[in-house]
Amino acid sequence: MFACLDLGGTNIRGTWIDSRGRSGQVDLQPRPRSLEGTKESLISLIGRIQGQAPERLSGIGLATAGPLDHRRKTYLRTSNMPELDHFRVGAFLEEAFSLPVLMENDAQAAALGEVWAGGLAGRTEAVVLTLGTGVGSGVIMGGTIWRANHFTGPELGHIHLGFGRPRCGCGQEGCAETWLNKQALMDLFQEQGHAVTELREMLPLVRQGDEGAAAAMRHYGERAGLYFSILQVTFGMRAIGLSGGLSSFIPYCEASIWETLKSRFEHRPWWIPETIAVSPDPEMSALKGMARAFVLQPAQAADRGFENGGSRNLQGKTRQG
């Protein structure tokens, strides 16, 4: 049984999850905008999870916005949480709780959660996108996170999709993220005359069948379809998974996503994925992924050797297998 946390720019969430996917209630609190405040929040949240968990915890899994180094369990230079720059959160939590800690990029954790116990349960190959303030990604191969040659894994939200949007947080112009994130969808609604500023104002319009909202969703679906077609020629996956706050909008633009894919791949229909699956519970994707990360790497957790100082690390494991 693991304490699984999701630390984002705005909130810290967490609960206990066991190796079969059972979980407790999610505890959510705003994240203080200071390093000391964040540390205190982490300690008190994990303490509460410890108190509520029906069994003793055997690890702490932290899914978080990055950039981060999952091997050293440390933040790198972040853009939206500068107070956490170079914070060695793994060492901090290991010392505080004497438990092994795993750290993952939140979108990669979400991908793992979706193929384990989400919309793509049972699949071992998939690209999973987390649509929200940004566009995060995780590529699952052989049932686990594919990290490519660099440890961070592919950052599919930064594929160039065409100019005409504001510069991306990564410094480039034209990233898919800027065409498909929350701001992009809001801009499409505003072009249709809806002065919306929050997703919760937009979903009712879509559900009511508002014409402008339907047009905005159609346009969004065409962009998403174009983007997915690029991912399909790259990865050729049978399944694409979607999580994050924006994923609940996908059923309302699914038709234009499929139309776009079919028209682009008219002469290569085998490039069309079998399924595009929206997460049944986007709030849980990354949390479940962290529990799964422990299940997939029990040797690693043991190998951290907390009793003997935790000096052996992943590198040896990686070379072996």
Ligand SMILES: [Zn+2]
């Ligand atoms: Zn970018």
